[in-house]
Amino acid sequence: MELFEDTPAAGGNAHEFTVSEISGAVKRVLEGxxxxxxxRGEIGRVSRPSSGHIYFDxxxxxxxxxAVTWKGQAARLSTRPEEGIEVIATGRLTTFPGQSKYQLIVEEIEPAGAGALMMMLEKRRKALAAEGLFDDARKCPLPYLPRVIGVVTSPSGAVIRDILHRLRDRFPTHVLIWPVAVQGEGCAPxxxxxxxxxxxxxxxxxxxRPDLIIVARGGGSLEDLWGFNEESVVRAAAESRIPLISxxxxxxxxxxIDFASDxxxxxxTAAAEIAVPVRAELLARLSENGTRMIRASQSRLTRQRQRLTDLARALGRPQSLTDPARQRFDLFADRLDPALRGFMRRRRDRLSALPLSLAALRGNLRIRRDRLNDQGGRLPAALMRLGSRRGERLTELAGRLxxxxxxxxxxxxxxxxxxxxRTALLARRLNTVAARLLPPRRESLDRLDRLRQTLGYxxxxxxxxxxxxxxxxxITRAADAARTPVFExxxxxxxxxxxPETPPAKPARKPKPEKDQKSLF
Incomplete structure (x- = not known):
């Protein structure tokens, strides 16, 4: 017993670290x-909280x-982290003492190769197509002859010179150039x-304001053209109210952007050819149409003039149409004066007879007035008698009601x-009957349930x-089981x-020697 008391505890001379000291030492070693x-790895479980940081695996x-990308660095990433794509992440390893784990602080993300880019491109295309950004119903028709064309491209490349040269050859028009970077981080914004x-x-x-927009860039690799695959560019092209050519x-x-453009x-160069027609061809077509219109007008006037001449021959002399009418007018003019005199005489005779008719009318009105006054004097008494009878009738009906x-x-x-x-009596009888019948029924049901459980398989x-x-x-017989290929x-x-297991073939029995058989007898 004394030996154990004098012996120091195992590890008693080792230095005791605090949790913070261990975490700090691990952090310095890992970062060093x-x-x-x-x-290089595949991105999984992407999280974007409201703080603006991006957490992913x-x-x-x-x-x-x-892995984590802080808010300030996340806005400068050339490739946004999306779940399922393979990337190469550049950054530094550090620890997170609060959860005793290590993590990668990512400063830059680039796709792991063309295969990863194509996979990410196809995934983004399907997601945007599901939103309806590529539907034909959203596309606008191009103007036939735009007065102003807006070109979004690099001002120093050969693309803008090719577009301007082609527009100048086909149909000179007003061009507005919006200079942009056509590759790199600044391209998409x-x-x-x-x-x-x-x-x-x-x-x-x-x-x-342009009537048509052309977004142009020369050829290049998939990485060089990646800015035109960004979601912001696709949405801007789909939301454009001005027709857009990509x-x-x-x-x-x-x-x-090709799927979202109109x-x-x-x-x-082909975009410039699509944007405007050929001016010389338009002038030639206008000249040809003008000549055809003049010839058609002259031909139509000639036919109308000939038609008018033919109809004039069929009409005859105009004087022959008016002579019968002039003769009828002279005939009726001679008969008009006697007719007017006779009409005036008849009207004068009717006016002379009107005083006698007026006297008879006045007498008739006086008789009608006297009769109306007599009936008006008798009306109040009749109304009072009728009201009294109706009141008595209503009083009698009210009493009966x-x-x-x-x-x-x-x-x-x-x-x-x-x-x-009667309802109270029936309720009391129902309660009595229910109290008497329910306990035996419940006990019988419990017995049957226990019997069901006991007899169940x-x-x-x-x-x-x-x-x-x-x-x-x-299956209750072995023979049936042997014939069934699969059962449970x-x-x-x-x-x-x-x-069923196939029984092994039994070996053929060997015949016994004849001497043994004879010995049995």
Missing amino acids: EFGRVRV LKDDRSVIA QVTAAIHGFNALPADGPIP AVGHETDTTL RRAPTP IRARGRTLTDAARNIARDRD KETLKRGYAVVHGPDGL VEFLDGRIPAR
Whole structure:
């Protein structure tokens, strides 16, 4: 016992670290060894909280590393982290003492290769197509002859010179150039701002508003054209109220802005050819149409003049049409004066007879007035008698109605009281019968339930038995089981599939020697 008391405890001389000291030492070692690293892996579990930071995982087939991009750096990333794509993340390893884990502080993200870019591009295309940004119903028709064309491209490249040269050859028009970067980190925001800027110009402002927008860039690799695959550029093209032609890359290059634009051109030069017609061809067509219109007008006038001449021959002399009418006028003019004199004489005779008719009318009116006055004097007395009879009738009906209502209310109260007493009696009888019948019924039901559980085949399974289920029902014979290719055996806790085992062939019996057979006899 004394030996154990004098012996110091194991590890008693080791230094005791605090949790913060251990965490700090691990942090210094990790940051010293992995100050700046490039990690290749697949992005998973992307989280974007309201703080603006981006949290995600980098994983391969065996391990996972937590990664974070702070708010200030997230806005400068050339590739936004999306779940499922393979990337190369550049940053530094550090620890997070609050949760005792290490994480990668990501400063830059780039796709791991063309395959990853194509996979991310296809995923983004499907997501935007599901929102309806590529529907044909959203696309606007191009103007036939735009007065102002807005071009979004680099001002120093060969693309703008090709577009201006082609427009000058075909149909000179007013061109507004919005200079942008056509590759790199600034490409997507500048192209987005250019499309929004052209749409924001007022129609009657000092700077003319374009009737058509061309977004153009020369050919390049998938990485060079990636700015035109960004979601902001695609949404700006889809939301543009001005018709937009995309001319990004060569004919074999395809970007997402091609799906959202109103028209895709295989090359920037082809975009200029789509935007305007050929002026010389228009002038020739106008001249030809003008000549055809003059010839058609002259031909029509000639035909109308000939038609008028033919109709004039069929009409005859105009004087022959008016002579009969002039003769009838002379005939009626001679008969007009005697007719007017006779008409005036008849009207004068009728006016002379009017005083006698007026006297008879006055007499008739006087008789009608006397009769009306007599009837008016008798009307108040008749109205009083009629009102008195109606009042007496109403008083009699009111009395009869009050007596009938009293009798009805009395009968209803008596019936309600009788039904209430009868209902109370029936309720008491029902409660008595229920209290007497329910306990025996409940006990009988409990007995039957216990009997059901005792006789059920589940209780038999608890005692070590099993049930064999075949395709056509239960199998109770070994011969039936041998003929069934697959069946199920049900135990207490579930079923398992089974199949019959093919019995081994029995060896043929050898015949016994003849001497043995003879010895038996």
